[in-house]
Amino acid sequence: MKLLDGKLMATQIKAEIASDVQQSFLNKGLPVPHIAAVLVGDDPASQSYIAGKEKACKEVGFISSVYRYPVTITQEKLIEVIRFLNDDTEIDGLIVQLPLPKHIDENKIIEQIKPQKDIDGFHPVNIGRMVLGLPCFLPATPKGILTLLERYQIETTGKNCVVLGRSHIVGSPISILLSRKSTIGNATVTLCHSHTPNITSITSQADILIVAMGKLGFVTADMVKQDAVVIDVGIHRIPSDETKSGFKLKGDVDFEKVSRKCSYITPVPGGVGLMTVVSLLQNTILAAKKVIY
Amino acid sequence: MKLLDGKLMATQIKAEIASDVQQSFLNKGLPVPHIAAVLVGDDPASQSYIAGKEKACKEVGFISSVYRYPVTITQEKLIEVIRFLNDDTEIDGLIVQLPLPKHIDENKIIEQIKPQKDIDGFHPVNIGRMVLGLPCFLPATPKGILTLLERYQIETTGKNCVVLGRSHIVGSPISILLSRKSTIGNATVTLCHSHTPNITSITSQADILIVAMGKLGFVTADMVKQDAVVIDVGIHRIPSDETKSGFKLKGDVDFEKVSRKCSYITPVPGGVGLMTVVSLLQNTILAAKKVIY
Numbered sequence: 001m002k003l004l005d006g007k008l009m010a011t012q013i014k015a016e017i018a019s020d021v022q023q024s025f026l027n028k029g030l031p032v033p034h035i036a037a038v039l040v041g042d043d044p045a046s047q048s049y050i051a052g053k054e055k056a057c058k059e060v061g062f063i064s065s066v067y068r069y070p071v072t073i074t075q076e077k078l079i080e081v082i083r084f085l086n087d088d089t090e091i092d093g094l095i096v097q098l099p100l101p102k103h104i105d106e107n108k109i110i111e112q113i114k115p116q117k118d119i120d121g122f123h124p125v126n127i128g129r130m131v132l133g134l135p136c137f138l139p140a141t142p143k144g145i146l147t148l149l150e151r152y153q154i155e156t157t158g159k160n161c162v163v164l165g166r167s168h169i170v171g172s173p174i175s176i177l178l179s180r181k182s183t184i185g186n187a188t189v190t191l192c193h194s195h196t197p198n199i200t201s202i203t204s205q206a207d208i209l210i211v212a213m214g215k216l217g218f219v220t221a222d223m224v225k226q227d228a229v230v231i232d233v234g235i236h237r238i239p240s241d242e243t244k245s246g247f248k249l250k251g252d253v254d255f256e257k258v259s260r261k262c263s264y265i266t267p268v269p270g271g272v273g274l275m276t277v278v279s280l281l282q283n284t285i286l287a288a289k290k291v292i293y
Numbered sequence: 294m295k296l297l298d299g300k301l302m303a304t305q306i307k308a309e310i311a312s313d314v315q316q317s318f319l320n321k322g323l324p325v326p327h328i329a330a331v332l333v334g335d336d337p338a339s340q341s342y343i344a345g346k347e348k349a350c351k352e353v354g355f356i357s358s359v360y361r362y363p364v365t366i367t368q369e370k371l372i373e374v375i376r377f378l379n380d381d382t383e384i385d386g387l388i389v390q391l392p393l394p395k396h397i398d399e400n401k402i403i404e405q406i407k408p409q410k411d412i413d414g415f416h417p418v419n420i421g422r423m424v425l426g427l428p429c430f431l432p433a434t435p436k437g438i439l440t441l442l443e444r445y446q447i448e449t450t451g452k453n454c455v456v457l458g459r460s461h462i463v464g465s466p467i468s469i470l471l472s473r474k475s476t477i478g479n480a481t482v483t484l485c486h487s488h489t490p491n492i493t494s495i496t497s498q499a500d501i502l503i504v505a506m507g508k509l510g511f512v513t514a515d516m517v518k519q520d521a522v523v524i525d526v527g528i529h530r531i532p533s534d535e536t537k538s539g540f541k542l543k544g545d546v547d548f549e550k551v552s553r554k555c556s557y558i559t560p561v562p563g564g565v566g567l568m569t570v571v572s573l574l575q576n577t578i579l580a581a582k583k584v585i586y
Binding site for chain 1: 400416417418419420421422424425426427450451459461465466468469472473474479480481482483484485486488489490495
């Protein structure tokens, strides 16, 4: 078994991005890429995600700015904010940290983001273009999975790929991407979800198994084919006496037992999660260079 | 075996639409729905498709107008035409008959159509919204398949569904639609294509098999599970002594033998093809009533 080491990959790619910032922007006297993030309310998980993104921006030499609003902000006001940031030519990438408070329609907000700045790849135009195989910003987590498969030179063409979970941000787009006519693609993909009755009989035939269910330790060794490639997108905080922080991160896969059976596996932490932020940075470079639109 | 009778369904639905035109438009003194079609060149198949759409419009009481241009029209001029039709408030639905001549970029043209008038459901915004489960114009052929399944009360939730072919207009969207969280959906979908090595072992497990390969008679009885539901999207003209026209229409499925084994099957002709035009009419009603946008 080999680890698909998201930490190592993320470090390598961030170094490549930092060097690109130097060469393609600083050396040419151009402004460096700039991500603006909108954060509503004070949810600790959202705060921590935003902090992670700011840190990553700093590491590669991007500018980042965070626009913070109280949880009471109206939908109309938030739309105004987004329009203002859309029009700011100094901002290349614009993200709105989810979830938003319940009185705000997330879809309405996402549709307000200019597709040209939608580095999260959540706007319908970017998703539609993804389905059609046209240039677009790919959603960050699926893009991170493709990057891992590509960098570890894992063949996907003709492989039997099973995706567990049909969320709009992971399961559904990765199932679309892996069946596309593309080098990292051309797989036969089966998308399973809460209504799939016989999941084990399906997963146990998978050459590549992508797990994004949001259920702690859902995938056990008996569900996995010998020598499969296993990608674990789940992330759960569980209490632990062994760590200083008092908790441990675990995934949707029973890592200890499944890892003995498969050829490649992503650890949690240190797997897909770190690749997600890297994808955001890559999308921002594309936005700043105006490669997509 | 029962036929999924596209001809019967299309007739029924067209009668419903005609009655809706009377009640929701004529009786209220509102202008009836209006489809504008753009036809470039003189490809006989395209001419015949357009004629079919005009006939269907007449049957339900829609206005239809066809804008014909020579094969030599430039991309710039065609974009101008589309912008003009986008702005014409008397037009509810706008279709550009494909294929376009090779010097014109089809994707560029489709992206010019106002999503609010895109009754073909080909614009990235509509495809993206489809993926996200938001209100949108569904692409006509997949929508026709959903309508057949719905009207024949075929359960899809929890079923094993296999789609053959990953085209942008049929295979790919129907695979997305059937796995969505929706009454006609919630199936476990596997999307197969030219890179799938062991197609028979996959199709023979399908409760619902949707065939959109474009290969005459590709699906034989040994590939089909006993009592499966089989939807044949293929359409091939083959020479025949038995008909006045000198040809017969056949599908991607070996109807004679497969029909003996399955519970439901669409005939060719008289199956999915006729539902496609009906979907266009349904989308136009939605556009005229401004239900989606």
